[in-house]
Amino acid sequence: MTKPISxxxxxxxxxxxxxxxxxxxxxxxxMLPLMxxxxxxxxxxxxxxxxxxxxxxxxxxxxxxxGSVDMAMASxxxxxxxxxxxDEKGIKLNVLSIANDAxxxxxxxxxxxxxLTREQLEDIFSGKIxxxxxxGGDDMKIVVYTRESSSGTYEFMKDHVMNKKEFVKTAIxxxxxxxxxxxxxxxxxxxxxxxxxxxxPVVKAVSVSYDGGQKYIxxxxxxxxxxxxxxxxxxxxxxxxxxxxxxxPFVDFVLSVYxxxxxxHKGYIPLK
Numbered sequence: 001m002t003k004p005i006s007x008x009x010x011x012x013x014x015x016x017x018x019x020x021x022x023x024x025x026x027x028x029x030x031m032l033p034l035m036x037x038x039x040x041x042x043x044x045x046x047x048x049x050x051x052x053x054x055x056x057x058x059x060x061x062x063x064x065x066x067g068s069v070d071m072a073m074a075s076x077x078x079x080x081x082x083x084x085x086x087d088e089k090g091i092k093l094n095v096l097s098i099a100n101d102a103x104x105x106x107x108x109x110x111x112x113x114x115x116l117t118r119e120q121l122e123d124i125f126s127g128k129i130x131x132x133x134x135x136g137g138d139d140m141k142i143v144v145y146t147r148e149s150s151s152g153t154y155e156f157m158k159d160h161v162m163n164k165k166e167f168v169k170t171a172i173x174x175x176x177x178x179x180x181x182x183x184x185x186x187x188x189x190x191x192x193x194x195x196x197x198x199x200x201p202v203v204k205a206v207s208v209s210y211d212g213g214q215k216y217i218x219x220x221x222x223x224x225x226x227x228x229x230x231x232x233x234x235x236x237x238x239x240x241x242x243x244x245x246x247x248x249p250f251v252d253f254v255l256s257v258y259x260x261x262x263x264x265h266k267g268y269i270p271l272k
Contacts, residue, residue, distance in 0.1 A: 021246050022049040027060020027073035028152050029177045030101060030195035031235050034266045035073060041262060042253045050250060054176070057152025064238060065089065071239040071247055075101065075152035075195070078238070092241040097234040098254050100269035102196040102224035103156060104231075106181070106203040108188045113137045115207040115216040118230070121161050124191060127168025132189065144171040145180050145192035153177070156233055157193050196224060197267035224269045235268070 025035060032054040039050045052073075060072035061082055078086075078095065086093055105121060107113055116124070116135060123129040125144055133139045146167050147154040158164060174180050177194050184190040185202035192203075196219055199205050207216035210230040223229040237254070239247050253259050260270040 022051065023071065023247055023250065024069040025050065025052040025060075025071045025073060025237075026055060026063045026069045028057045028075040028235065029054040029147075029175075030075045030153055030198070031073040031099075033197060034099065034235075034263060034268055037262050037266050038254050038259060039250075041258070042250055046249060046253075056148065056150035056175070057155070058150035061238070064093075064240070065091070070243050071237055074236045074238060075233060076155045077236070093238055094241055094244065095236055095238050096251065096255070097271065098237050098251075099235045099260075099263045099271065100224065100232055101235055102219040102221075102229050102232050102269065103153065103161070103193055104196050104199050104205040104219040105191065105193050105208060106184050106199060106205050107191050108184055108186075109202070109204045110188050111137060111140075111204065113206060114204075115209065117209045117213050118161060119212070121208070122163055122165055125157070125162055125167055125171070126165040127170065140189045143187050143190045144168055145183050145190055146171045146173055147177065147180065147193075148173045148175050153193065153195065160233075161193075161231060196221070196269070199267075221264075221267070221269065232269070 032052065035052045039052060043050065057074040057076055060069065061074060061078065063069040064072040065085055105116065111132065113132060113135065120129065120135050124135070124142055129135060130142055131139065132142055144167070158167070172183065174183065177198050180192040180194055181198055181200060181203055184192045205219050207218040208230060209216045217223055217229045219229050219231070224232050237251060263270045
């Protein structure tokens with residue numbers, strides 16, 4: 001009897017320690033509300049400690065590189081320079097897409113503008129266009145709000161919408177996505193960009209055209225899910241292969257049917 005009991009105890013100890021070992025997650029502000037919901041649901045059925053903080057994709061990736069966190073959240077792909085740094089340290093990474101997002105361009109609800117082309121967005125955010133009347137709106141100064149450069153959303157906006165142009169020097173930078181929403185809601189001439197899950201009634205998401213104005217697509221769930229909306233992107237969890245045993249239970253939960261239902265519930269786009 002002693003031997004089987006000892007074996008059972010060893011198995012139980014392994015399971016408990018797998019979940020009980022603290023897991024630290026850091027990174028994408030866009031992904032923060034989703035991860036908070038996933039963690040809350042996961043911990044209801046699994047003992048353990050998971051801590052998550054935002055700060056931006058770049059911050060999360062840097063923290064993963066220096067070993068201060070177990071996982072990073074990123075709303076963009078790894079840069080070549082970042083890949084080289086992980087290679088130099090001999091850190092092999094697992095990079096998993098766990099959801100998708102529709103990058104939404106938002107304006108103040110009092111702004112009559114309802115749609116913009118990619119080219120107009122490039123000109124607005126780079127400072128070439130400075131008045132709403134130049135894109136069919138009121139005679140009103142455009143106030144650009146942007147995320148700080150450590151944000152994956154900032155990088156994605158710059159690469160995929162602005163054709164790699166620099167943001168206008170007068171752009172007001174924010175370290176938090178929620179702050180962008182608040183600022184745009186309070187400023188009539190404002191424009192900014194956020195993940196679809198952050199779009200609230202206090203701001204207005206505009207439709208976007210990537211074909212020179214022939215067809216404008218709104219950043220809705222269905223349009224993003226069906227890959228019709230042109231500014232969609234994957235959201236990633238990254239972790240060192242050596243930490244897989246510790247983080248896998250949570251990763252598997254996020255990718256499970258229930259975990260993907262939570263993705264939809266929070267306003268993000270599930271994988272399928």
